[in-house]
Amino acid sequence: MIGIPDNRIFYMLDHVMVPINIQLTPAEIEDALKTAGAVDIRRLQRGTDFDRIESIYRRDPYAEVKYGVGENRYVFTKK
Numbered sequence: 001m002i003g004i005p006d007n008r009i010f011y012m013l014d015h016v017m018v019p020i021n022i023q024l025t026p027a028e029i030e031d032a033l034k035t036a037g038a039v040d041i042r043r044l045q046r047g048t049d050f051d052r053i054e055s056i057y058r059r060d061p062y063a064e065v066k067y068g069v070g071e072n073r074y075v076f077t078k079k
Contacts, residue, residue, distance in 0.1 A: 029072050038076040 024032075026043055033041050046057050053071045055063040 024072065026072055029074065033074065033076055037079045039079055041074060041076040044073040044075060 030041055030043075044053075046054060048054060051071065052063070052067040053073070056067055
């Protein structure tokens with residue numbers, strides 16, 4: 001209705017509209033996954049062309065200052 005491209009709707013709903021945004025380090029997330037029985041845990045290092053994590057991977061100027069470690073995206077298997 002307001003003309004937001006489909007590929008940006010998740011950003012608006014997940015990052016802007018959420019009243020509480022708890023940030024965890026990759027180590028904290030990996031520990032929680034292991035505790036829950038996850039194995040073969042792999043943190044994704046790349047993203048799509050508009051992702052902040054992709055800017056960090058490409059080493060865009062000031063990307064790490066602006067975005068920190070990026071987004072924590074994982075692929076894993078559960079026992």
